[in-house]
Amino acid sequence: MVEEGKGTSGRTLRLEVVTPERIVLSTQVDSLILPGALGYLGVLPGHAPLVTHLTPGVVFYRYRGEEKRLAVSGGLVEITGDQVLLLADTAEKAEEIDVERAWRAKERAEQRLKERPPGLDIARAESALKRAIARLKAAGQLN
Known part of the structure; x- marks a missing residue:
């Protein structure tokens, strides 16, 4: 049985998406895929620390089996422990x-x-x- 609020690995990632104008997203996720400098990058809990460029594209994130998306136009991504910080030039949730x-x-x-x-x-x-x-x-x- 998976503990409430935890991914299948028993852990989640904290995803923060910030633009110069606002905090777009601050949530727990089981996994995410983001457009990095060398192509799309998958991130799971326990990912190695990493800083890379964020390129224009779609960020896919999943929590409790539900996949959501947001568009980003570039910026930086920092992965540390079980936290992912996207410092995006612009970012919009799909519904926005x-x-x-x-x-x-x-x-x-x-x-x-x-x-x-x-x-x-x-x-x-x-x-x-x-x-x-x-x-x-x-x-x-x-x-």
Whole structure:
């Protein structure tokens, strides 16, 4: 029998997601998957200490069998003991995402990258596209 409030390993992780504007999330999780500098990274209780970049993408976290998502646009992640701190440039829970706005941002970024008008900051347009895609994936609108 698993103790109430504990994952199958008997332990959980404390997940804190903080942006410059607010604390987005502060909760216990059994596991999480996050977009790190070298690709997606799985984290379970007892993970080795780690500091890495957070790239635009979706953070998947699970607690008591329920999976939730949030979109992040970049930042840093620090894993220490059974605590994960995401210092994100921006972060939105799936239920907070304005899907119509995200679709418009995606289409606008794709159009700008296709047309490549003079003076286009390509890195900025690519970053905007990645952010929009992450928001849509977190909201369950893209695979």
